[in-house]
Amino acid sequence: MSLPISLDHVTHAYKTASGPLPVLDDLSIDMPEGSFTAVVGPSGCGKSTLTRLIAGLMKPDEGIVRLGGQPVTGPRKTVGMAFQNPVLLEWRSILQNVILPLEIVGGLSKTQREDRARELLALVGLEGFEDKRPSELSGGMRQRASLCRSIVHRPEVLILDEPFGALDAFTREDLWQTMHDLRRAERFTCVLITHDLRESVFLSDRTVVFSARPARAQRIVEIDLGDTRGLDDLYAPRAVELLATLRREIQIAQGREVAQ
Numbered sequence: 001m002s003l004p005i006s007l008d009h010v011t012h013a014y015k016t017a018s019g020p021l022p023v024l025d026d027l028s029i030d031m032p033e034g035s036f037t038a039v040v041g042p043s044g045c046g047k048s049t050l051t052r053l054i055a056g057l058m059k060p061d062e063g064i065v066r067l068g069g070q071p072v073t074g075p076r077k078t079v080g081m082a083f084q085n086p087v088l089l090e091w092r093s094i095l096q097n098v099i100l101p102l103e104i105v106g107g108l109s110k111t112q113r114e115d116r117a118r119e120l121l122a123l124v125g126l127e128g129f130e131d132k133r134p135s136e137l138s139g140g141m142r143q144r145a146s147l148c149r150s151i152v153h154r155p156e157v158l159i160l161d162e163p164f165g166a167l168d169a170f171t172r173e174d175l176w177q178t179m180h181d182l183r184r185a186e187r188f189t190c191v192l193i194t195h196d197l198r199e200s201v202f203l204s205d206r207t208v209v210f211s212a213r214p215a216r217a218q219r220i221v222e223i224d225l226g227d228t229r230g231l232d233d234l235y236a237p238r239a240v241e242l243l244a245t246l247r248r249e250i251q252i253a254q255g256r257e258v259a260q
């Protein structure tokens with residue numbers, strides 16, 4: 001079951017030695033159940049801070065973050081996360097790494113846990129690699145395993161903080177397709193933080209452009225490219241138009257002059 005996420009007038013500042021550092025400014029965003037929202041914006045504007053608030057790792061100074069209508073008061077087991085660095089445990093096999101969240105959440109037998117992890121690994125093309133150690137896999141394969149681990153326990157919400165950022169361009173595009181296919185197979189509400197506008201257009205239903213810090217939702221762009229996407233779709237006129245819109249918005253957020 002996936003849950004809607006809502007941000008209701010969320011404002012936050014970090015306390016630093018030189019005084020408060022305002023990071024988020026009156027953010028109100030609704031992310032419907034099962035939707036995929038990408039967040040793009042200038043470096044350091046507050047994107048990761050948003051993920052920490054949704055994950056319940058921090059509380060905002062003002063406003064409310066809700067999952068399924070309930071205020072977030074702390075971390076939840078039913079939120080999945082994946083980051084740029086996969087942090088797989090070297091002393092466990094790939095299969096055992098993917099199973100880890102199921103061990104934490106509990107409720108399934110050993111066989112059920114293994115079946116579920118094997119099913120996901122097959123879905124992302126890692127069949128036959130279950131017994132390998134993380135260091136025996138390429139960076140792209142490790143990130144595939146990490147994606148499986150982030151959704152193995154059927155999270156209500158999946159938070160992706162630049163999970164493809166460290167990969168080479170070709171591997172990254174392969175992973176976009178994998179992520180898209182995973183998302184069609186397993187419905188969860190997803191928030192993706194990225195610096196890559198093509199990634200946001202390929203994967204999301206809507207992309208929120210943050211302003212420079214403190215971040216406001218400067219523009220929300222609906223990505224109306226349909227539910228089933230392939231990488232070639234990125235070259236279709238509508239995708240190119242959406243990319244141009246996002247690029248213009250980022251330039252505005254960065255305070256750069258926009259060429260007409």
Ligand SMILES: Nc1ncnc2c1ncn2[C@@H]1O[C@H](COP(=O)(O)OP(=O)(O)OP(=O)(O)O)[C@@H](O)[C@H]1O
Binds near residue numbers: 213
């Ligand atoms: N715990 C903290 N204490 C103080 N300042 C922080 C803390 N965490 C982040 N910051 C600062 O808050 C601002 C926003 O950080 P955040 O990581 O949310 O930005 P971001 O948009 O994800 O950055 P990037 O695009 O570079 O990944 C940055 O200036 C950062 O240095």
